[in-house]
Amino acid sequence: MGLKIGVLALQGDFREHAWAVEKLGAQAIQVRRPAQLEDLDGLIIPGGESTTIGKLMAQYGFIEAIPAQYKRGMAIYGTCAGAILLAKDIKESDQPRLGLMDMSIRRNAYGRQRESFEVTLDIPAIGEPGFPAVFIRAPYIEELYGTARPLATYRGHVVMAQQDRLLASSFHPELTEDTRVHAYFLALAASRGG
Amino acid sequence: MATEESVQSTWLVKKGLAEMLKGGVIMDVTTPEQARIAEEAGAVAVMALERVPADIRAAGGVARMADPAIIQAIMDAVTIPVMAKCRIGHFAEAQILDAMGIDYIDESEVLTPADEEHHVNKHLFRVPFVCGARNLGEALRRIAEGAAMIRTKGEPGTGNVVEAVRHMRIMMDEIRKLQNMPEEELMTEAKNLGAPYELVKEVARLGRLPVVNFAAGGIATPADAALMMQLGADGIFVGSGIFKSKDPAKRARAIVQATTHYNDPALLAEVSKGLGEAMAGIDIKTLPEEQLMQRRGW
Numbered sequence: 001m002g003l004k005i006g007v008l009a010l011q012g013d014f015r016e017h018a019w020a021v022e023k024l025g026a027q028a029i030q031v032r033r034p035a036q037l038e039d040l041d042g043l044i045i046p047g048g049e050s051t052t053i054g055k056l057m058a059q060y061g062f063i064e065a066i067p068a069q070y071k072r073g074m075a076i077y078g079t080c081a082g083a084i085l086l087a088k089d090i091k092e093s094d095q096p097r098l099g100l101m102d103m104s105i106r107r108n109a110y111g112r113q114r115e116s117f118e119v120t121l122d123i124p125a126i127g128e129p130g131f132p133a134v135f136i137r138a139p140y141i142e143e144l145y146g147t148a149r150p151l152a153t154y155r156g157h158v159v160m161a162q163q164d165r166l167l168a169s170s171f172h173p174e175l176t177e178d179t180r181v182h183a184y185f186l187a188l189a190a191s192r193g194g
Numbered sequence: 195m196a197t198e199e200s201v202q203s204t205w206l207v208k209k210g211l212a213e214m215l216k217g218g219v220i221m222d223v224t225t226p227e228q229a230r231i232a233e234e235a236g237a238v239a240v241m242a243l244e245r246v247p248a249d250i251r252a253a254g255g256v257a258r259m260a261d262p263a264i265i266q267a268i269m270d271a272v273t274i275p276v277m278a279k280c281r282i283g284h285f286a287e288a289q290i291l292d293a294m295g296i297d298y299i300d301e302s303e304v305l306t307p308a309d310e311e312h313h314v315n316k317h318l319f320r321v322p323f324v325c326g327a328r329n330l331g332e333a334l335r336r337i338a339e340g341a342a343m344i345r346t347k348g349e350p351g352t353g354n355v356v357e358a359v360r361h362m363r364i365m366m367d368e369i370r371k372l373q374n375m376p377e378e379e380l381m382t383e384a385k386n387l388g389a390p391y392e393l394v395k396e397v398a399r400l401g402r403l404p405v406v407n408f409a410a411g412g413i414a415t416p417a418d419a420a421l422m423m424q425l426g427a428d429g430i431f432v433g434s435g436i437f438k439s440k441d442p443a444k445r446a447r448a449i450v451q452a453t454t455h456y457n458d459p460a461l462l463a464e465v466s467k468g469l470g471e472a473m474a475g476i477d478i479k480t481l482p483e484e485q486l487m488q489r490r491g492w
Contacts, residue, residue: 011453013214032454048238055236056236056450056451088381111295113211113296117200134207135296173204
């Protein structure tokens with residue numbers, strides 16, 4: 001099918017996302033300039049430091065360019081920092097963001113690094129068995145509105161959600177060998193315009 | 195139904211945070227104000243210190259873990275991860291930092307070693323550790339002790355990148371050599387490196403360290419950062435280089451951009467313009483042997 005998936009390579013673990021995408025037979029492109037967004041089927045915004053990535057996005061025109069490409073049909077998946085940057089509302093923060101997804105998200109919601117954890121997570125959309133989810137100084141989604149819907153919850157909080165061609169997760173599938181969440185996103189990217 | 199049993203402080207969680215810092219700049223700060231300047235400039239994390247390495251070098255005497263009050267004030271000032279240093283082998287300082295909930299502990303040669311034989315057993319802690327290394331053997335010994343992130347030692351507090359370059363080149367050369375070795379030679383190489391055989395095999399298979407490897411020790415300009423990234427660093431520590439310069443905020447922003455766009459010389463030229471005076475540097479050759487911080491630890 002020859003899907004072209006960009007991985008925003010400003011900061012964070014973009015290399016691991018690119019490996020996961022390639023493992024699934026799609027082409028991965030490291031995106032450092034907005035011009036590289038043209039003709040992508042999907043874009044992954046990786047884990048990293050959301051304030052750093054947000055500032056670099058603002059400095060290089062991504063805050064305007066990414067929503068424009070989304071309107072054109074590009075799918076977007078944000079993990080951890082990427083999920084924060086997708087949200088319309090970030091609790092107790094005025095940091096730069098894309099603000100595409102109808103959700104409010106809380107940064108460092110579980111605490112500091114000491115409170116980071118791994119858990120086997122039920123994600124009905126990708127089926128059994130449970131998914132090995134790694135949460136690192138992770139956010140959780142406090143509220144979804146509009147057409148956004150939850151895909152997974154952990155201890156009463158939404159940790160994975162979808163709205164049309166937007167996908168967000170608090171955890172890091174790219175740190176594990178399990179590619180089912182990436183496969184779910186690639187299917188979303190393949191269905192564009194549908 | 196999947197289980198909902200969560201586990202903390204696993205190897206994946208420890209090294210995972212370092213993975214998230216890749217492509218970023220970690221900056222030394224000594225006050226909450228500096229920490230906010232660093233965060234505002236785009237730092238991925240800050241290192242909370244009482245004095246930057248250049249001042250530690252100038253002050254002489256015994257350099258210890260920073261006052262927990264200073265560390266706490268910096269933790270309260272920013273939302274990005276905060277790291278702090280303990281002395282080599284000083285596991286009680288490390289226990290204090292762990293109890294405070296610091297995000298990463300740097301068992302650092304910048305401070306005066308507390309133990310000249312043994313490093314901290316880093317597996318025992320909830321919080322992950324970063325350690326300095328001059329070559330592959332040293333890096334793998336630290337990883338075997340539990341370090342979830344490595345950085346080159348360079349020569350801290352000098353504003354001179356030459357030692358960081360030396361250490362990164364040695365490490366990368368040794369990794370390339372392992373990659374090309376027939377498997378039966380790996381045991382002898384493990385012996386020569388003074389490194390655990392299992393880790394040597396893993397490096398040969400991966401073609402890189404099993405954890406993130408940052409550059410540190412002497413980085414002072416955007417070009418220095420780009421140089422280290424092109425040599426294979428996963429990210430950059432800047433110690434004295436920012437807050438010992440004329441315009442710290444501007445220089446910090448420039449080094450952040452240079453670390454992202456390290457392969458774009460035209461952009462590097464732009465961000466390097468008009469940064470004001472860099473920190474004064476030191477020619478390593480003028481330093482007496484006993485003042486070399488990189489010799490601390492093994």
